[in-house]
Amino acid sequence: xxxxxxxxxxxxxxxxxxxxxxxxxxxxxxxxxxxxxxxxxxxxxxxxxxxxxxxxxxxxxxxxxxxxxxxxxxxxxxxxxxxxxxxxxxxxxxxxxxxxxxxxxxxxxxxxxxxxxxxxxxxxxxxxxxxxxxxxxxxxxxxxxxxxxxxxxxxxxxxxxxxxxxxxxxxxxxxxxxxxxxxxxxxxxxxxxxxxxxxxxxxxxxxxxxxxxxxxxxxxxxxxxxxxxxxxxxxxxxxxxxxxxxxxxxxxxxxxxxxxxxxxxxxxxxxxxxxxxxxxxxxxxxxxxxxxxxxxxxxxxxxxxxxxxxxxxxxxxxxxxxxxxxxxxxxxxxxxxxxx
Amino acid sequence: xxxxxxxxxxxxxxxxxxxxxxxxxxxxxxxxxxxxxxxxxxxxxxxxxxxxxxxxxxxxxxxxxxxxxxxxxxxxxxxxxxxxxxxxxxxxxxxxxxxxxxxxxxxxxxxxxxxxxxxxxxxxxxxxxxxxxxxxxxxxxxxxxxxxxxxxxxxxxxxxxxxxxxxxxxxxxxxxxxxxxxxxxxxxxxxxxxxxxxxxxxxxxxxxxxxxxxxxxxxxxxxxxxxxxxxxxxxxxxxxxxxxxxxxxxxxxxxxxxxxxxxxxxxxxxxxxxxxxxxxxxxxxxxxxxx
Numbered sequence: 072x073x074x075x076x077x078x079x080x081x082x083x084x085x086x087x088x089x090x091x092x093x094x095x096x097x098x099x100x101x102x103x104x105x106x107x108x109x110x111x112x113x114x115x116x117x118x119x120x121x122x123x124x125x126x127x128x129x130x131x132x133x134x135x136x137x138x139x140x141x142x143x144x145x146x147x148x149x150x151x152x153x154x155x156x157x158x159x160x161x162x163x164x165x166x167x168x169x170x171x172x173x174x175x176x177x178x179x180x181x182x183x184x185x186x187x188x189x190x191x192x193x194x195x196x197x198x199x200x201x202x203x204x205x206x207x208x209x210x211x212x213x214x215x216x217x218x219x220x221x222x223x224x225x226x227x228x229x230x231x232x233x234x235x236x237x238x239x240x241x242x243x244x245x246x247x248x249x250x251x252x253x254x255x256x257x258x259x260x261x262x263x264x265x266x267x268x269x270x271x272x273x274x275x276x277x278x279x280x281x282x283x284x285x286x287x288x289x290x291x292x293x294x295x296x297x298x299x300x301x302x303x304x305x306x307x308x309x310x311x312x313x314x315x316x317x318x319x320x321x322x323x324x325x326x327x328x329x330x331x332x333x334x335x336x337x338x339x340x341x342x343x344x345x346x347x348x349x350x351x352x353x354x355x356x357x358x359x360x361x362x363x364x365x366x367x368x369x370x371x372x373x374x375x376x377x378x379x380x381x382x383x384x385x386x387x388x389x390x391x392x393x394x395x396x397x398x399x400x401x402x403x404x405x406x407x408x409x410x411x
Numbered sequence: 412x413x414x415x416x417x418x419x420x421x422x423x424x425x426x427x428x429x430x431x432x433x434x435x436x437x438x439x440x441x442x443x444x445x446x447x448x449x450x451x452x453x454x455x456x457x458x459x460x461x462x463x464x465x466x467x468x469x470x471x472x473x474x475x476x477x478x479x480x481x482x483x484x485x486x487x488x489x490x491x492x493x494x495x496x497x498x499x500x501x502x503x504x505x506x507x508x509x510x511x512x513x514x515x516x517x518x519x520x521x522x523x524x525x526x527x528x529x530x531x532x533x534x535x536x537x538x539x540x541x542x543x544x545x546x547x548x549x550x551x552x553x554x555x556x557x558x559x560x561x562x563x564x565x566x567x568x569x570x571x572x573x574x575x576x577x578x579x580x581x582x583x584x585x586x587x588x589x590x591x592x593x594x595x596x597x598x599x600x601x602x603x604x605x606x607x608x609x610x611x612x613x614x615x616x617x618x619x620x621x622x623x624x625x626x627x628x629x630x631x632x633x634x635x636x637x638x639x640x641x642x643x644x645x646x647x648x649x650x651x652x653x654x655x656x657x658x659x660x661x662x663x664x665x666x667x668x669x670x671x672x673x674x675x676x677x678x679x680x681x682x683x684x685x686x687x688x689x690x691x692x693x694x695x696x697x698x699x700x701x702x
Contacts, residue, residue, distance in 0.1 A: 084541075091542030099554055210690070214682035216634050218641045219657060219675035226665045339544060346549030350638045354661075364550075365642060368557040376557045384545045 077399055085392050092384040093145060097138050100377045101130075150378035155370045160378040164360055168382065169253025170240060171348055171359035176254075177279040178344060179337070182286035187333065189287070190294025195321065197299060205291050212288030217347045221281035221354040228277055236274050238356040241267065278355040282347050286340055293333040301329045331402045338394035345383050430695055437691015440626075443684025451500040458497050463490040466649040474667045484669040486660070492670065495651035496677045502645070502652045503681060506567055506636040507629045513571040515625060518578025519617065523609050525579070526586025537583065543576045548635055556644045563646040566639050570632065581624060585617050619696035626689035630682035637678045653678045 125131050132140075144151065150160035193205035229237035240255060241247060247267045252258055256275070259267035301307065302325060310320050349361040356362075360379060367375035431437055455461045459480075469489030477484045483492035525536040552569035559565050589595060589612075598612050639645045640654030648655060653674045660671025 087538060088541050088545055091538065092545055095542060095546065096554075099558060210683070210686055214630055214634070214679055214686050216637050216641075216654075216657075216675065216678050216682075218638055218654075219678065222657070222661055222664065222671060222675070226668070230665045342544060342547040343549075344547075346547035346635070346638070349549055349553065350641060353642060364553065368553050368644075371557055373557065376554050380546065380550055380554050383547060383550050387545045387547075 074399065078396065081392060081395050085388050088388055089385065092381065092388075093142060094138075096377050096381055096384075097141050099380075100373055101134065101137060101141075145381070150381065151374035153367065153372055153375040153378075155367050155372040155375060160375050163363060163375065164378055164382055166253075167358060167360040167363045170357060171352070171361055173254045173256065173275065174278055174282065174352070174357060174359060175344060175348060177256075177275050178283040178286070179341075181279055181283040182290055183337070185283075186287040186290025187294050187330070189291035190333070191298060191321070191326065193291060193295040194298035194302070197295075202295075205295065209288035209292045212284040215284065217281055217285065218350040218354055220284055221278070221351050224277050224281055225354065235277055236270075237277065240274050240358060241270055278351050278357055281354070282344065282351045285347070286337070286344060289340060290333050290337065293336055294329060297329040297332045298325055301325050327401060331398055334394055334398050334401070338391040341390050342387050345387065427695060431691060434691045434694060436687045437694070440684050440687025440689070440691055443680060444688055447500055447681050447684060448504065450497050451504050454497045454501060458491075458494040460491040460494045463494045464498050464649070464651055474663070474670075476667075477669055477673075483673045484667070486656075486670050487663060487667075492656070492673060495656060496653065496674050498651040499653040499656060499674065499677065500681065502563065502640075502650065503633045503636060503678070506563070506570075507632045507685075509567045510571045510574055510632045510636075511625055511628055513568075514574035514628075515578055515621065518575035519582050519614070519621065521575065522579040522582025523586050523613055523617070526583045527590055527605075527609060527613065529590075536579065540576045540579050543573050546573055548573045549638055552635075552639050553642075553644065556639075561644040561647070566636065566645060570635055574628070574632065577628070578621070578624065581620060582617055585620060586613055589613055589616055619692075620698045623689050623692045623696060623698055626685050626692055630685035630689070633678065633682050633685070 122131075130137070148161060150164070152158070153160045153163055156163055189205050189208070193202040196202050225237045228235045236242065247255070247259065247262075247264060255271035256268060259265070259271060307320065307324060310324050315324070345361075348359065349365060351357070352359045352362040353365060360382065364376060364379035367379070431441075450457065459482075467488075467490055469485075472481075472485050472489035473487055475481055475485040475489075481491050481493065483496060486492055486495070521536050521540075525533045548570045551573050552566045555565050555569040595608060595612055598608055603612070636645065637654035637657075640652045641658045643655070643658065645654055646652050656674035657671045657678070660667070660669075660674065663670050
């Protein structure tokens with residue numbers, strides 16, 4: 072019951088954030104630039120053409136009404152038409168989002184899957200060499216620009232060692248339509264195409280590693296700090312006094328509460344992960360939403376850009392909602408006391 | 412959080428310096444930062460080819476590998492990369508100074524107000540913070556570049572318009588913990604003004620956390636800025652910029668590796684300096700809440 076009210080509160084909160092986000096985007100799109108119609112048509116358009124376009128986009132109406140139209144479009148999932156591809160922005164984003172989603176998902180799995188154990192190792196051997204090694208790694212991972220790491224990995228694994236492919240999601244020669252979820256890894260398994268699965272995984276490895284490194288280091292650092300914190304608690308001491316075996320103490324009694332701060336920060340860091348995806352997708356020619364965003368920005372395609380920003384924001388809010396629910400699940404104290 | 416009154420902190424300055432100077436990572440960080448700042452300021456006097464900053468071309472000397480004359484080699488039009496890297500530090504540092512110069516005061520004041528006043532002030536400020544957190548700074552800068560035009564000033568303002576959120580959250584949580592402390596209650600009982608409580612009682616207790624966060628953030632802002640210019644949305648050529656240099660050199664990989672690898676290492680080096688310095692300050696002040 073208490074979990075339900077916690078859930079309802081969190082969902083309402085997320086809706087509020089999304090409303091705020093839509094206002095920010097509306098302000099950037101409609102108030103800041105002056106005239107989107109003129110921008111789209113270019114400097115040589117006649118006043119009549121501009122007026123027609125303004126009417127088409129609803130720009131001749133009062134601002135409040137424009138905002139209402141914008142919101143109404145959003146609730147229908149309509150983001151307007153892209154000037155670059157001359158298709159609805161939704162269609163463009165739907166096609167490209169799956170690639171970005173697959174990349175980011177794989178990145179999070181890598182970051183958590185390696186970061187948390189590394190942090191545990193560092194905390195267990197605090198001030199010994201494994202700790203020093205992990206901290207060293209964490210600092211370097213945090214300060215290496217993701218585009219630079221991407222380039223280095225591309226040279227090393229692609230050109231020098233010829234181990235992994237350096238661009239795209241699949242080799243051109245491979246015919247495969249990801250029609251169920253859009254995620255190649257899942258769709259190829261559903262279709263029973265193991266060759267496609269293998270290729271997709273090979274293509275995914277370098278981009279997600281470049282994107283994951285910084286977060287991985289961050290996770291290791293946070294896990295380390297919070298494990299050390301927890302290990303000083305009385306109940307851990309009590310567990311030791313009761314003779315509970317060490318492995319059980321570390322993995323069950325210590326890991327579970329230590330998991331909360333890294334998980335929460337992971338959610339907030341997610342914004343910078345999406346930002347990083349823009350760069351990494353460019354380097355690896357990954358056909359995702361971020362690459363689409365960059366292309367449309369260079370073409371001053373306002374509807375598309377706002378769509379990309381809005382979808383990034385919604386993605387962020389949903390991930391954080393999921394993480395908060397997970398945290399409430401892992402740590403009962405959170406759902407009773409509320410967040411933070 | 413240790414709570415030391417500011418006058419005592421000053422008298423402890425030497426003691427702090429002693430502890431700081433015994434921390435090897437912090438000292439390495441400090442040396443890197445000081446070195447980079449000095450190099451950036453003195454760039455016209457210490458670089459071998461100061462005129463290579465502009466649109467100079469010297470096609471006979473293009474794509475030269477690192478040597479005694481051109482320490483970092485030359486680029487595709489024959490300009491000395493070492494010179495351009497040193498000048499590129501200027502743009503990175505300028506970006507960090509401007510962004511944090513806006514973000515830190517804004518974030519601190521909003522955070523203190525939200526934490527101390529509570530009620531509607533808290534709700535409004537913290538909900539706005541939540542909204543701003545949902546937009547990645549890089550994406551915001553891209554959107555602004557689309558609406559206006561891609562240049563350094565717009566990028567700086569776009570990043571600054573979101574960066575304050577992290578400071579607000581940090582100062583907010585510190586202030587919330589301080590609000591119920593006895594020295595604040597004592598000041599309230601004595602009839603101190605709100606201004607006095609915020610800036611004379613609470614702010615000094617946030618200074619060490621702000622110092623740590625500022626140092627770490629310098630590194631992160633520099634990384635975001637480099638990513639932007641890598642995408643071609645930073646300062647426009649021919650002004651030397653580290654991210655732009657990595658992007659331009661990337662098309663000559665892997666044969667002329669120095670053209671992108673060495674400027675990339677310069678970004679890494681600069682960010683590393685600020686990060687180590689921030690870590691050292693964190694150990695020194697014993698603040699844990701900072702990212």
